[in-house]
Amino acid sequence: MNSTAIANKHIVILGGGTAGWMTANLMAVKWKNQNVQISLVESPAIGTVGVGEGSTPQLKSFFDQIGIDEKEWMPACHATYKNGIRFNGWSSREGFESYFHPFASRIDAFSAPALFYNSMHRRKGVNIECHPDRFYLSAKLAQQHKSPIPDHNFPFPIGYGYHFDANLLGQFLSNLGVSRGVKHIQAKALDVGMHANGDIANLHLDNGKTISGDIFVDCSGFEGVLIQQTLKVPFVSFKENLFNDCAVAIPSPVSQPLRSETISTAMKYGWAWDIPLTNRVGNGYVYSADYCSPEQAEIELRTKLNLLDSEVEARHLKMKIGRVEKHWHQNCLAVGLSQGFIEPLEATALHFVQETIEGFIDAMNNSNESDSVCIQHQVTFNQKMNQRFEGIRDYIVAHYRLSSKDDTDYWLANSANPNISDQLKRIVNGWMGAEDITQIIQQAKIPSYYPPFSWLCILAGYGIFPKQLSDAPKDSAAHKYDLNYVDDFIQRCSLNFQDHQSFLDLHF
Numbered sequence: 001m002n003s004t005a006i007a008n009k010h011i012v013i014l015g016g017g018t019a020g021w022m023t024a025n026l027m028a029v030k031w032k033n034q035n036v037q038i039s040l041v042e043s044p045a046i047g048t049v050g051v052g053e054g055s056t057p058q059l060k061s062f063f064d065q066i067g068i069d070e071k072e073w074m075p076a077c078h079a080t081y082k083n084g085i086r087f088n089g090w091s092s093r094e095g096f097e098s099y100f101h102p103f104a105s106r107i108d109a110f111s112a113p114a115l116f117y118n119s120m121h122r123r124k125g126v127n128i129e130c131h132p133d134r135f136y137l138s139a140k141l142a143q144q145h146k147s148p149i150p151d152h153n154f155p156f157p158i159g160y161g162y163h164f165d166a167n168l169l170g171q172f173l174s175n176l177g178v179s180r181g182v183k184h185i186q187a188k189a190l191d192v193g194m195h196a197n198g199d200i201a202n203l204h205l206d207n208g209k210t211i212s213g214d215i216f217v218d219c220s221g222f223e224g225v226l227i228q229q230t231l232k233v234p235f236v237s238f239k240e241n242l243f244n245d246c247a248v249a250i251p252s253p254v255s256q257p258l259r260s261e262t263i264s265t266a267m268k269y270g271w272a273w274d275i276p277l278t279n280r281v282g283n284g285y286v287y288s289a290d291y292c293s294p295e296q297a298e299i300e301l302r303t304k305l306n307l308l309d310s311e312v313e314a315r316h317l318k319m320k321i322g323r324v325e326k327h328w329h330q331n332c333l334a335v336g337l338s339q340g341f342i343e344p345l346e347a348t349a350l351h352f353v354q355e356t357i358e359g360f361i362d363a364m365n366n367s368n369e370s371d372s373v374c375i376q377h378q379v380t381f382n383q384k385m386n387q388r389f390e391g392i393r394d395y396i397v398a399h400y401r402l403s404s405k406d407d408t409d410y411w412l413a414n415s416a417n418p419n420i421s422d423q424l425k426r427i428v429n430g431w432m433g434a435e436d437i438t439q440i441i442q443q444a445k446i447p448s449y450y451p452p453f454s455w456l457c458i459l460a461g462y463g464i465f466p467k468q469l470s471d472a473p474k475d476s477a478a479h480k481y482d483l484n485y486v487d488d489f490i491q492r493c494s495l496n497f498q499d500h501q502s503f504l505d506l507h508f
Contacts, residue, residue, distance in 0.1 A: 005367035005374050007034045012211055014189055014203065014226055015219030016042035018166055019336025019353045021173035022062065023217055024182045026357050029066050030365075039211060040177070041203060043188035053275050053282045054082060054262050054347035055161040057103050062354050068176070075508045077168040078277040081149070081260050081500060082161040083142040085346070089266035091462040092404045096131065099461025100261070101346075102138030103159035104453065111135050111490060112453060114481035116437070119460050121478040123434040127469035128478050132457045135486060140494045142261035147503035154496035161347065163262065163275045163282070185211065192230045199331040200226060215331050218338040222320045227327075227334035235340075237322040240419040241397050243410070244270050244343045247317045248297045249284035252305050258501040264345065266403070267300060268292070269410040271345065278504065286319075286343055291410040319343060323389040326382045333360050340389055345396050356385060391449035394424040395458075402428070402462055431459050 011027060013020050024040050063073065073079070084102040091097060102108075115135035118128050133139045138158060141148060148160035178184050187205040193212075195201045202212040218226035227233050239245070255276065263274040270287035285301040292300075294316050302308045323340030327333065334340075335356050342348060363377040400414035401424075423444065430440035437459075438452040472478040498506070 004034065004365050006031055006036060006215075006364040008036070009034075009214040010037045010039070010212070011215045011217060012203065012213035013038065013040040013217040013219055015221060015336075015338070016040060016170060016174060017219065017221075017336070018170045018173065018350065020217075020219035021170055021177050022350070022353055023219060023335050023357050024177040025066050025173055025180065026062065026354075027361065028177060028180045028182055030361050037183070038177075038181070039183040039185055039213070041185045041187060041189060041205065041211065043206075044186050045188070053166050053277070054085075054163050054273075054344075056347055056351045057159045057161050058351050058354050059162055060160070066176075071508060073169070073172050074162070074164070074504075075278075076172050077164040078279045079162050079164040079169075080258065080276055080278060080504070081147050082163050082262060083138040083146075083148050083158075083260045084161075085262045085264055086142065087264050087266075087399075087461065090264075090271075090399065090403050090405060092406070093463035096461060096463030099131065099457065100133050100136070100139040100142060101454065101457045101461070102136040102142075103161060104451065105138065105156065105158045107137050107156040107158065107493060108135075108453070111137070111486050114483065114486055115460065116452075116456060117480060118478075119456060120434060120436065121472075122465050122469070123431065125466050125469055126472045126478045128472070129483055130460050130465075131463075132461050134483070135490075137490050137493050140490050141497055142259070144494060144497075145257040145259055145500050146494065146497040147260060147500045148497070149503060151496045151498075154493070156493075158497075163277055165277060165279075189225065192226065194230075197330075198231075200230065215333065218332055218334045219336050221337045222318075222341070224324070224334065224338040226332050227324055227329065227338055231329050231332055233329050233334075234325045235320075235322055236325060238342065238393055239321060241393060241417070242321050242343055242400070243288040243290060243414065244286045245319050245321055246289045246292075246294065246297070247284050247286045247319060247344075248294060248301055249282070249315045249317065250298075250301055250305060250307060250312055252281045252283055252307065252312070254278065254280055256501070257499070258504070260500045262347065265304070266405050266411075267304070268408045269297070269300075272301060272304060273344065286345070288410060289318075291408070291413075323386065325386075327356060327385045328360065328363075328378050328381050339385070342389065342393055342396055345399060346392070348392050352388070355388065359384065388449055390421065391423075394421050395450045395454065397421075398424060398428075398455075398458055402458070402464060404462065427455060428459075431455075431464065 086100045088098045112135050118130040122128050122130050148158040187207045189203040190206050191204040193202040200216045202210050204210050259276045265272045269292035272285045275282040285297050287297045298314045327339045336353050363381050367374045367377050405411045426444045437456055
């Protein structure tokens with residue numbers, strides 16, 4: 001049996017933060033029997049971006065893989081649970097000014113089919129209820145400020161994410177990685193040495209030392225020191241699709257009751273996040289510099305938070321929206337902001353990090369020492385990651401392109417933006433033509449980066465239905481589902497979940 005291509009290799013990670021230390025920890029666990037040496041080079045002077053502080057459910061699987069219980073990391077990072085995201089003010093259509101996007105759960109099989117069915121009939125002109133909030137247990141849990149962890153006697157686990165302090169999470173993972181054998185080198189890379197074949201050979205550090213490696217992981221942030229600056233991999237901008245390129249963040253005092261949802265509120269030139277932690281609320285405003293100055297954005301956010309006279313410091317950030325053409329090139333893997341970034345609207349940043357690391361680990365485990373085998377895995381890997389970026393880009397673009405908000409030139413430009421993909425056009429046209437959303441995605445072979453229920457939530461949540469609706473008799477096919485039963489089912493299920501704050505106090 002051939003040995004894997006990773007055996008006995010030295011992996012050098014440039015950059016720490018959440019991306020770097022997630023990479024180090026996952027590789028250390030997955031390759032603990034391969035005699036792999038892992039070194040992480042990190043400059044103490046360079047901070048982390050930490051935009052957002054929210055996750056998708058995939059982060060739970062990361063901690064499961066590295067064997068860390070929630071009781072170990074959540075209190076250390078002021079973490080809370082996240083049932084999903086509420087979108088306020090993105091639609092001006094009556095009755096659809098707000099909607100909730102849940103995470104998928106098995107329990108949805110008992111209530112969500114009614115939403116799929118009703119939305120089909122409403123698109124055909126029948127006046128029937130199909131606001132997504134009514135059909136998902138997670139929406140009810142968020143509304144009631146409840147934890148997504150059920151009592152023991154409720155046999156249906158609920159999908160959930162987290163809110164957390166990104167800097168503290170990076171520190172936690174750093175300590176964990178070092179305890180598991182990762183060599184932590186606190187220094188800045190001044191120069192990059194190269195092999196004749198175009199591979200990276202070593203890093204020359206500001207402490208006078210040189211570190212050599214077999215594989216290099218670029219976690220250097222938007223600078224992309226290895227993948228972009230050294231290896232000259234081109235960057236594909238998403239500027240024509242997504243206008244937002246800046247953010248301003250301001251913390252505010254912890255609020256009660258402790259919510260279990262992220263809130264995204266449409267603003268004049270972008271949107272604001274509202275993320276509850278146990279010690280504070282993380283707030284930020286993601287906006288476009290083409291339409292709004294940093295000073296304007298800060299004033300608008302402070303006004304929203306009633307912090308105009310506060311001395312709490314605002315943190316201004318610039319974002320580079322897009323992706324590299326190749327995420328794995330030569331002997332270098334780009335992870336995190338160095339490989340690309342789609343604005344934090346759906347909290348996908350750490351999802352990309354995790355998927356990149358896991359995909360790379362799988363590819364290396366399935367490769368042997370043959371260069372041709374490894375190159376083929378590299379090509380496949382890059383194709384998958386690019387498709388992933390573009391698929392999630394399309395879903396984020398849909399939030400802007402389909403919004404009915406029209407009170408500024410920014411929102412009017414978004415609504416009229418012609419730069420949308422054929423895949424997004426197919427989904428929207430199919431929706432407007434009253435086609436089955438699941439069949440649209442399957443027949444068009446659209447990669448399911450966001451499943452049908454996610455598309456249903458945004459399209460129905462925005463109230464994109466015919467203006468002229470007619471009532472149907474109660475005994476007609478349109479009224480197949482008894483919505484009183486759906487309401488009762490979800491309410492009774494919610495009785496099996498505790499108040500969010502009470503759950504954290506009891507278990508952590």
